Amino acid sequence: MTEELSRADNDSPWKEILEAYFPQAMQFFFPETAALINWQRPHEFLDKEFQQIAREAEVGRRYADKLVKVWLLQGEEIWLLIHVEIQATSEDNFAERMFSYNLRIYDRFGKPAISLAILCDADPTWRPNQYNYNYPNTRLNFEFGIVKLLDYQNHWAELETSDNVFATVVMAHLKTQQTTKKLGVRKSEKFGLIRRLYELGLPEKDIRNLYRFIDWVMILPKALEAEFWQEFKQFEQEQTVSYITTGERIGYERGKEEGKQEGKQEGKQEGKQEQGQILVLRLLQRRVGELPQELRGRIQILSLEQLEALGEALLDFTTIEDLLNWLTAN
Structure with missing residues (x-):
């Protein structure tokens, strides 16, 4: 597959x-x-x-x-x-x-x-x-x-005018189905859907959540993905906002090659650590909800070994207090 x-x-x-x-x-x-x-x-x-x-x-x-x-x-x-x-x-x-x-x-x-x-x-x-x-x-x-x-598909105009976030979810799903063999078109449709989130004036949290969904389902080959990411960064600069950063593009490996010198063990270790941070932050958000920036910063300075330990421990978390207790003890 x-x-x-x-x-x-x-x-x-x-x-x-x-x-x-x-x-x-x-x-x-x-x-x-x-x-x-x-x-x-x-x-x-x-x-x-x-x-x-x-x-x-x-x-x-x-x-x-x-x-x-x-x-x-x-x-x-x-x-x-x-x-x-x-x-x-x-x-x-x-x-x-x-x-x-x-x-x-x-x-x-x-x-x-x-x-x-x-x-x-x-x-x-x-x-x-x-x-x-x-x-x-x-x-x-x-x-x-x-x-x-x-x-x-027969109600596209209604999807475009709906203020329910699931209209965007359905649009992303349908565009993914329609562009299975038209990946260049998919890149354009993906960019259009994400740009629409900003044009609707959605809160930052909604933009991030819907971005993650669109980014996950509308998969692109690496070359087109690189083009898309460059266009998106330019778009955010023009909007004078930066809601989506490289480290927050969670779901699957994305941009971890940035700054890594190919073939060097140090670079490989950094890539693994960034990947671990992305995965742990994603899992924590699902377990305990949106994390304050201060907590995200504390997680981003953990070692690879600490990230692996946190990845196991968070399966038992139900509140942010559980995370705070773990960070204090470790």
């Missing part, structure tokens, strides 16, 4: 963007369900609970699954199972798997779950939304909600 395909199938950017903007995702993709939820009460991602009911993913397939506890307007607690089907091809037993997850959630935790799926494939005819069987004395019909990203 090529480098581009292996990255494009990865679920990490979807999980990250869903966690960062879950209410907006629900309002964009499933407005009827979103209207039932009391968004004034905090929602909670139930990753450990989902791991207890989910089988190991089939080799070669990629999913982005989220089990989320929310509160209805009437005060009732309910769980949402959000599934993002990343794979580019359809799956025969998809509806059965959705039913199985729903049943296991109720069986293990005694909680009903609203099951919803976001289909990212390119097959316009594949639209699984129910699982059923029918016998003389027993019958079942399990239905779940789906959205097909491909359908938004």
Whole structure:
């Protein structure tokens, strides 16, 4: 599998963007369900609970699954199972798997779950939304909600005028699909989508989050990527802002060759350390949220050995206080 395909199938950017903007995702993709939820009460991602009911993913397939506890307007607690089907091809037993997850959630935790799926494939005819069987004395019909990203191609003008961040997510996904064999066009489309973030006047945090998603899914060959990065740096200079720096271009290796003298061990070590910093900062943001600049600075001066130790320890972090305690002890 090529480098581009292996990255494009990865679920990490979807999980990250869903966690960062879950209410907006629900309002964009499933407005009827979103209207039932009391968004004034905090929602909670139930990753450990989902791991207890989910089988190991089939080799070669990629999913982005989220089990989320929310509160209805009437005060009732309910769980949402959000599934993002990343794979580019359809799956025969998809509806059965959705039913199985729903049943296991109720069986293990005694909680009903609203099951919803976001289909990212390119097959316009594949639209699984129910699982059923029918016998003389027993019958079942399990239905779940789906959205097909491909359908938004016919609503491009609405995407361009939407103020929901997931309009940009869908635009990036569709442009990636449309430019599989037109990578020069992809470079232009990628630049246009990122420039649009600034033109919309979005807050810096939203620009960074959406930039990461676009940068991850709209993969370019190294030569075109170098051209894109130079054009982007020039654009930011013209905007008199610098939201995206080399060290913050997380997701996969990017620009770590800068300043490295090829073939020298010292340069290789610096590249590994920068890569470690990028990965640890990314994981920390997912675990405890946006980090203050002071904490980012303390992490960026850690040795490679300390970064590796922090990378293991942060799996148990739930708050910024956990990070502070670790930095104090180490």
